[in-house]
Amino acid sequence: MTDVMGRVAALSAALDYGSPWLPPESVKKTRDRMEHVRHRLDLGTEHTVVALVGATGGGKSSLFNAIARMDIAAVGARRPLTTSPMACVWGDLGSQTLLDWLQVPDERRMSRESVLDADDQAALHGLVLLDLPDHDSTEAVHRVEVDRLVRMVDLMIWVVDPQKYADDSLHSGYLQKLTSHDGVMLVVLNQVDKLSAEEVDTCVTDLRRLLDGDGLARVGIVPVSATRGDGIDELRTLLADVVQDRFAVIERIESDLDIAAEEIAGGLAASEPGGGKPVSQDKLTVDLAAAAGVPALLDVLGADYRRRGKEKLAWAPAVWASRIAASRRSGTGAAETQLRAETASLKALASPAQRPAVRIAVDAMLADNSGSLPERWATEMRTLVALAGDPALPPEDAVLPSGAATTATPAGSTGAIAGRELRAAASPGRGRHTPAFGLPVVNGRPSYAAKPDPDGLARVLDSRLTAVDLRFTVPFWWHVVQIGQHLLGGVAVVGLLWLALYGLLQLFGQDLPGTLGSLPLAVTVGAGALIAGVLLRLFSRWWLTNGAGRRRDELRGRLHDTVAEVAAVRVVAPVRSVLARHRETRQVLLGEQSPSAGEPVAQGEQAPGAGPRETTPAENSTEPVAALSN
Template sequence: MTDVMGRVAALSAALDCGAPWLPPEAVQKTRDRMEHVGHRLDLGTDRTVVALVGATGGGKSSLFNAIARMDIAAVGARRPFTTSPMACVWGELGSEKLLDWLQVPADRRMTRESVLDADDQAVLHGLVLLDLPDHDSTEAVHRVEVDRLVRMVDLMIWVVDPQKYADNVLHAGYLQKLTSHDGVMLVVLNQVDKLSPEETETCVTDLRRLLDGDGLARVGIVPVSATRGDGVDELRALLADVVQDRFAVIERIESDLDIAAEEIAAGLAASEPGAGQPVSQDKLVNDLAAASGTSALLDALAAEYRRRGRQKLAWAPAAWVARIAARRKSTGPAEARLQAETASLKALASPSQRPAVRLAVEAMLADNAGPLPERWAKEARTLVARAGDPAVSPEDVLLPSGVQGSSGGAAGAALAGRGRHTPAYGLPKITPTTGVPSDPDGLARVLDSRLAAVDLRFSTPLWWHLTQFVQQLLALGSVIGVLWLAVLVLGRLAGQEPSGALGSLPLAVSLVVGGLVAGLLLRLLSRWWLTAGARNRRAELDGRLREAVAEVAAERVVAPIRSVLARHRETRQVLLGERSPTSGAAEPTPGADETEQSDPEPVAALSR
């Protein structure tokens, strides 16, 4: 019972978590089934409802009377033309609510256990036997009543006769649709008194073939004769075992829950891309960066760094010559401003290529939403589209977590005080997102705005100043050397040669040549440093720009997709029992040795 209640809790939580994105018809059918299961559990499992279902002339009423050992149901021509079932109850106490739920009229309820034969009927205590209208009746109301009760009873006994056991109305209309309930079904071949033993065996063999073809290999066959009594005692013994073991109620409920779980699972993918974490995130960032023109911008910034560096670190004599030439070449105010703006390091990113941005997002959605069912994929696309609107806060479009924590311990505790069939666990009501913004280029504008805010300002490195200072010193030394040489030359021409160190010609030449050569060597070395600095500068700015792009991608694309994947994953894990509906924490799937438990033996096995 605890397992059943846990499955009900899991199904309810799965619906609460993923209902807006599951097929509406499947959600409604599942809620209806869970409502039925909840009511059946509320009525208890100490009574087993068994229905005799069959076609006109199959002998249901005769078999009904034979099992009850009383003439209760009208037979043959005396059978009343009614839309209501007949019920025979073994042990009346506590059966009223169950019969009310089954909608059996009060005047069509019979109690079987009497004082005279209580011992004989005690083995069937807890049995509620129903004689249903004919499922092939020309009256639609009869078929509706049969369909209603077939969905409600715990055990179905299909009564067929040698003439109609192969009827397509029975097999295609009912049996083939109930393969999930083969553990709580039995086929009774009635009226075998009209057949020889060989003919009976032939009919049973052919009926077995038909049932196997219907997918009902587990369903047993019991040949009986309601009028002569053949096989009736065996059928009563079988019903006694079912009633005493009380497994038919749970088996039927578990079958209904299996169907509900399959219908919900049909609206889910077998797994999520990246185990719930969006894939292709690096590719998205690369594509968005490429669409934003960051590569060209970085090239321009690196080139500007090198240009400024060449000016700052130029060989001093060459710089002096260039400065003198620039002064001699006069420029107008407009040209001067243009040159200043051209030389400026205030670079801004060019507007992102709108089609490229859309293609990058579509590729991301294809990798992540593509494997999901249509409604989930549509939700992911809608959330991403909304998140791309600059006027929308990214947090406002994220789906909240579907499974909430709880202080309760067992799954059944979640049902306390709510009713087992109440499909609500206090989770936020979410509806599929609507109202996609009409601006498809909102994300590109967000990207442009974020990139424009990146600090790309340039500060002159300290080593530039030091190198320039050394260049000036070396150039000054060369100038002093030139002046020194000039003094020596003029002195010799005048017949006055300085004495001592001041008159050393090699020393003066060394000063001139040394200053010039050292300046040139420092220039060559600084060019190498400048290349490395430009590379580092490019890498630094690339990091800043990529960080801005990654933030936009994470907030406006990845986060909405992740919220959908997380909601889908939670729904799937709760449905499969991998996550507790009360704790919200993922739980390991039990091993094979833990899951192999002895299931209740189906009715089919008892009849073979």
């Protein structure tokens, strides 16, 4: 029983975690089934409800009387046309609440045990035997009542006769739809007194073939004659074993839980992309940077760095010559001013022509992360990313919280909606907009008030990238080289003037005094300074090239970090939250994660609904199971 309660808790948590993104019809069916399971568990396992289900003329009522060893149900022509079941109870204590739940009218309840029975009926103590209306009745209300009770009883005994055991209304209408409950079904071939022993074997063999074809290989067949008594004692013994071991109640509940789990699993993927971690994050950053024009900006900034460096580190004579030439032209500095203005304007990166590229980059990321998810989960992911991209919305409002957080609801509240409403009420100062925080639900889907801006993410990139500090600080070594160039230029001028003076005096037959009269020294000073300036220029250009690379890497790092931050907050975070919620739902459903703590179960521990189940009295005795499977 502990294991069953654990499975109920796990399935309920999984349903609450993922209900907004599971198919609404599946959610409704699963909630109804879980509600039924809870009611049945609340009623306890002291009584086992066994229903005799069959077609008109199959002998259900005769079999009902034979098992009870009393004429309780009307048979044949005396059988009343009623929409209600007949109940015979062995052991009245506590059965009235169960019968109320089954909606058996008071006048159709019969207590079987009495002081006159002594211990004759003790073996069946705890049995609630129901005689249901005919499932093939021409009265629709009869079929509705059969359908209702078939979903509620613990053990179904399908009563057939040699003429109708192959009826399609039985096999396609009921048996083939109940393959998940093959452990709590039995087929009784009644009226074998009308057949020879060989004909009985033939009917049983053919019936076995039909049941196997229906997917009910585990369902056993018991041939009986309600009128002559053949097989009745064996059937009573089988029912006594089932009642005493109580395995049918647990088996039926576990079958219902299996179906509920299948309903939930139908709205989930087998796994999440990247093991639950968003994939293609690096590609998204690169694509967004390209869409925002970062590579082009880096080219422009690199070219500007090299241009300014070439101006600053130019050979001094060339600088002087260009300044003299520029001074003779009008509009000095106009070209440089225009270039700097154009460079600054390029900081408005995400132009309208580039915004489709931003959307394409995001769509590619979403396709990689949602392609394997069911459509409702994929739609939620796309919706949250669109919301997160809206500059008017705080990005954290477009992120789903942990499933465990949203299910911490007060007593009496059920479902994910109650959890979201509680969370919203706890944060009245924050305008939560996501389905995790109490949005109204329309047709099973959260309703968003406004349509997000499709180009919102591009505008966020505009704002963030424009705010990046791209200011340029002249390196110290540029100043050193510039000073060195001017010093060498000055020395070269001195050397040239020295040579000019030396040549002029030679024309008049005079010499400079002392060392100043040395022509080699004058040539060495003038030419040496010029050559040194050229060499320094070549070295500084090599150094400038390396510096431009480092500058480009630095700027690329700043810009890409900004793009990566925008991508992480506005795209990756919503994607991660949807994948995490899907993973939580799936793992809780599979018993790989505790629904209460929201954490994976440690190795060697048993999660609710997973691993070896607690041994129940029914599991200690396999005889009833073997009897039902014969």
